[in-house]
Amino acid sequence: MSCQEFDWKGFALDEIQAGERRGMEEHLRVCVACAEELEALRLTMTAMKRLPVLAVPRRISFVSDPVFEPSWWQRFLNSGPRLGFASAAMLSMAILTHGVVTRPQVVRAPAAAPVQQVAQQMPPAVETDEIRAQVLAEVSARLSEQEKKAERRRLADLAEVKSAFDMMHKRMNVNYLNAVRSGGD
């Protein structure tokens, strides 16, 4: 096998099968030109590997990017209490549907009488004064009657007090006469 047939680049790049690789390694021991060729390739690879692995200058962050946030329905589907929300939503819909379908009959209130009509129903001002005078007269009559009753009651009470006082005075005189007759003071 001539030197031209050996794939030294594949050898350096680790693309050669194990069996073929062993044959190439045996050839390297006896062929200086191929050994130099492989050495040059390995030096090249070594130089290339000297390029440093650079840190990313800026963090590639996606959490704050709204493009990567799940949509509202995805968040809803993935949320824990979604069943509760769904139940509440269905209950609300049922209540609304029931309210719309079985709408109660509206009872119309009688329309308010026009202001002019009310004014016509009211009595005139002269009649109002007469009524007021009648009420005042009636109140005055009742008041005077009560005053007379109170006066009569007061006179009766005074008469009772005077008779009681006279009775007490008579008894004191009797007691005094008895005391004199018995020789005391």
Next chain:
Amino acid sequence: MIFREVEDRDLVLRARKGQVDAYNTLVSRWETRIYNYLYRFTANPEDAMDVSQDTFLKAYQNLARLDDVGRFGPWLYRIAHNEAISHLRRRKPETELVDRAVGGSQGGRMAPVEVTLAVEAALSRLSEEQREAVILKVYEGFKFDEIAGILDCPASTIKSRVYTGLELLKQILAPVVRGAEGRL
């Protein structure tokens, strides 16, 4: 790797259900690799950052279209590749860094920092197709058929691109590294 794939699969499924935390975990797990891949491909940190943002945004928006949820990584690289290509087509080519770094490296011995600059410059010398295939192979460790899936082209084409790119890189870098090692 198996555990990671299992976890990625679980995170993808959770993210599909709208769990942003799961997707943020995927982002934090992959952002450094995607950013570095894009930085090496575009050779511009701002472009790499912008394309990284676009990549993860587009990945989230199209998460439902991921057929095999266990293959989130290659699928993400495929999106990053498409976004980077679109981005590079809009951007004017920049060659100043290439000329400066490569010009300084020719014929002289270089410090490790200079080796890094030389590698960046050498990568920029490759065509876009070669550079991306080499990056996915050397830095991201994908097999040829996986890269073919990411870049949507035959594995034989990927192999050709990687070999051609690697040959060019060897011609530029091997003398530089020998010089740097001799000085150290």
